[in-house]
Amino acid sequence: MNVKKFTAATSRDALRKVREALGPDAVILSNRPVDGIVEILALANDDVASMASPSAESGMDAPRPSLQHLEPVHAAPVAPAMAPAPQSYANRRAPQPQQSQTEPAFDMAAMTSMMTAAIAQAKDSAASEMSGMMSEIRAMRGQMETQLAELSWGATQQREPQKATMLRDLLAAGFSITLARYLVDKMPAGKDSAEAMRWVKTVLARNLTTMADEDEMLNKGGVFALVGPTGVGKTTTTAKLAARCVMRHGPEKLALITTDAYRIGGHEQLRIYGKILGVMVHSVKDEADLRIALKELRNKHTVLIDTVGVSQRDQMVTQQVAMLSETGADVKRLLCLNATSTNETLNEVVRAYQGSGLAGCIMTKLDEAASIGNVLDVVIRQKLNLYYISTGQRVPEDLHLADRAMLVDRAFRSGRAAGSELTDADLPLLMAGMNRNKQGEVSLG
Ligand SMILES: Nc1nc2c(ncn2[C@@H]2O[C@H](COP(=O)(O)OP(=O)(O)OP(=O)(O)O)[C@@H](O)[C@H]2O)c(=O)[nH]1
Numbered sequence: 246m247n248v249k250k251f252t253a254a255t256s257r258d259a260l261r262k263v264r265e266a267l268g269p270d271a272v273i274l275s276n277r278p279v280d281g282i283v284e285i286l287a288l289a290n291d292d293v294a295s296m297a298s299p300s301a302e303s304g305m306d307a308p309r310p311s312l313q314h315l316e317p318v319h320a321a322p323v324a325p326a327m328a329p330a331p332q333s334y335a336n337r338r339a340p341q342p343q344q345s346q347t348e349p350a351f352d353m354a355a356m357t358s359m360m361t362a363a364i365a366q367a368k369d370s371a372a373s374e375m376s377g378m379m380s381e382i383r384a385m386r387g388q389m390e391t392q393l394a395e396l397s398w399g400a401t402q403q404r405e406p407q408k409a410t411m412l413r414d415l416l417a418a419g420f421s422i423t424l425a426r427y428l429v430d431k432m433p434a435g436k437d438s439a440e441a442m443r444w445v446k447t448v449l450a451r452n453l454t455t456m457a458d459e460d461e462m463l464n465k466g467g468v469f470a471l472v473g474p475t476g477v478g479k480t481t482t483t484a485k486l487a488a489r490c491v492m493r494h495g496p497e498k499l500a501l502i503t504t505d506a507y508r509i510g511g512h513e514q515l516r517i518y519g520k521i522l523g524v525m526v527h528s529v530k531d532e533a534d535l536r537i538a539l540k541e542l543r544n545k546h547t548v549l550i551d552t553v554g555v556s557q558r559d560q561m562v563t564q565q566v567a568m569l570s571e572t573g574a575d576v577k578r579l580l581c582l583n584a585t586s587t588n589e590t591l592n593e594v595v596r597a598y599q600g601s602g603l604a605g606c607i608m609t610k611l612d613e614a615a616s617i618g619n620v621l622d623v624v625i626r627q628k629l630n631l632y633y634i635s636t637g638q639r640v641p642e643d644l645h646l647a648d649r650a651m652l653v654d655r656a657f658r659s660g661r662a663a664g665s666e667l668t669d670a671d672l673p674l675l676m677a678g679m680n681r682n683k684q685g686e687v688s689l690g
């Protein structure tokens with residue numbers, strides 16, 4: 246193999262020299278400016294061809310650097326357009342030429358490209374190592390937080406066992422971990438279990454807002470819409486409320502509206518109740534209809550709107566909220582909360598139906614609920630005004646005013662929810678888990 250060096254003032258001149266000496270098929274090994282002139286290292290095409298069978302020329306022991314490392318033409322700062330004819334590039338892919346010991350520039354080029362490749366590889370592996378380390382650190386941090394929380398709860402259990410008992414009772418009653426923990430954290434130390442229970446019940450009852458005065462509500466009247474997911478008892482509760490209004494003011498002062506115009510027989514249920522009570526039932530199908538109906542009925546003392554049930558996960562909820570808010574009348578929305586639903590579902594329901602603000606809520610199906618801490622929790626934390634509770638299907642008997650102390654008492658009497666199977670050993674774990682996926686904040690008075 247015979248690597249030759251050519252120098253000239255310009256690349257064009259240097260290439261011309263290469264062509265003259267080695268022919269048009271010469272292979273350019275490097276092309277770079279050196280001290281203001283251009284230096285080209287080139288190989289005759291015949292030499293490259295002979296390298297295809299290196300043993301014939303240089304023997305088996307000769308070192309064979311890969312030709313890929315010897316491709317400085319593109320890397321060189323001189324324009325590649327100046328390189329020779331394309332067929333010669335193909336030849337540069339011929340396997341393993343012998344390295345010339347007499348040409349130091351040859352080694353430099355190989356070294357440079359090897360170093361560039363090595364640096365790029367090192368950068369890649371450093372980046373992936375770093376991200377691996379970061380996720381390990383995160384995992385370790387999570388574990389440490391969990392263990393610290395476990396330890397801290399373990400210590401609390403030892404130091405103040407009545408706090409742990411109280412926590413278990415709250416969870417057993419169906420209250421959320423967030424609220425249970427908040428209460429236990431705030432509970433003054435040194436109470437025995439009876440005192441602790443009294444304290445918790447007092448705080449819960451104090452933070453449960455109920456309709457201040459039914460007489461005032463019934464006497465004042467207005468437009469009320471019962472809203473909520475499907476089957477929670479809106480129509481039944483509307484009928485119960487209608488009966489209460491009729492008993493107070495007679496049937497003429499009341500009007501009933503149903504927005505259930507498209508389900509087969511949708512409005513029939515309310516119509517039957519209306520017939521029994523002697524109250525007209527109006528059926529509306531859209532916002533325009535509702536506007537007209539409310540305008541016509543503006544002389545009524547009370548108007549009750551029974552809405553069609555919409556899942557809290559349905560986009561229709563937003564439309565319904567808008568429909569009721571833009572009627573021109575002051576429509577107070579009362580959300581029916583099914584006491585048998587889970588805490589998470591009820592929170593979702595409130596969020597979906599909140600809109601620009603709910604006037605209040607009605608707890609339904611309390612008779613069917615195994616524990617009622619879940620629904621009390623939502624009413625307390627979302628600071629909803631609890632108008633009534635519904636305890637059965639009978640119209641009008643099964644609708645009652647909400648008695649705060651009675652409801653809180655009942656929560657602890659019947660409470661056999663998820664927390665009921667918890668043991669002392671489970672509590673630290675539960676608290677630690679909660680630490681990691683922090684739920685909504687609580688603020689009670
Ligand atoms: N046990 C019990 N059942 C109730 C209560 N309230 C309503 N129901 C029953 O629940 C079922 C559904 O009640 P509806 O009043 O039709 O419910 P809705 O919210 O109007 O339902 P949709 O209009 O379909 O969304 C009926 O069988 C009611 O009798 C209650 O407080 N306790």
Ligand SMILES: [Mg+2]
Pocket residue numbers: 479480481505551552553554
């Ligand atoms: Mg209904």
